[in-house]
Amino acid sequence: QVQLVESGGGLVQPGGSLRLACAVSGFTLSAYRISWFRQAPGKEREGVSCISADYGFTAYVNSVKGRFTISRDNDKNTVYLQMNSLKPEDTAVYSCAAQFGQKSCSRYSTIDSYDSWGQGTQVTVSS
Numbered sequence: 001q002v003q004l005v006e007s008g009g010g011l012v013q014p015g016g017s018l019r020l021a022c023a024v025s026g027f028t029l030s031a032y033r034i035s036w037f038r039q040a041p042g043k044e045r046e047g048v049s050c051i052s053a054d055y056g057f058t059a060y061v062n063s064v065k066g067r068f069t070i071s072r073d074n075d076k077n078t079v080y081l082q083m084n085s086l087k088p089e090d091t092a093v094y095s096c097a098a099q100f101g102q103k104s105c106s107r108y109s110t111i112d113s114y115d116s117w118g119q120g121t122q123v124t125v126s127s
Helices: none
Strands: 003-007 010-012 018-025 032-039 046-051 058-060 068-073 078-083 092-100 121-125
Touching: 003 092, 018 032, 018 092, 018 121, 032 078, 046 068, 046 078, 058 068
Parallel strands: 010 121
Antiparallel strands: 003 018, 018 078, 032 046, 032 092, 046 058, 068 078, 092 121
C-alpha cells in the first residue's frame, strides 16, 4: 500500500527555518518523482519543488529559489524540504505527492499527474 506521511510543520518567526519530511512506504522511492505542493487559505494549490526519479534532478518555484532545498534519502525512504529565510507568504499547508517513473521535473506542478498524496502539514510563519 502506497503511503506518504508529512511531518515537520509548525509555527516559526519570519526569517526562521523548518525542515519538512515526507516519509514514503509501499514503493521504491528512487523510482518516483516526489514533489512538494502548498496551499494557502483562499488560494490554489501551488507546486513548490520537485525531485525526479533516478538521478534526482530538482526544480523550484521562483518564489522559493535560494531559500528552499529538496533532497532525498533512499535508505530512509524520505524526501526532505529544507526551508530557510521563511516569510509570512510561505504560510500554507504543505503536501508531498508521488508520481511513478518521471525522470525529470518537467511540468511537475501539474496536480492531476500524481499517483499518491500525503495528508499535509501546516506551516505558519508569523511573529
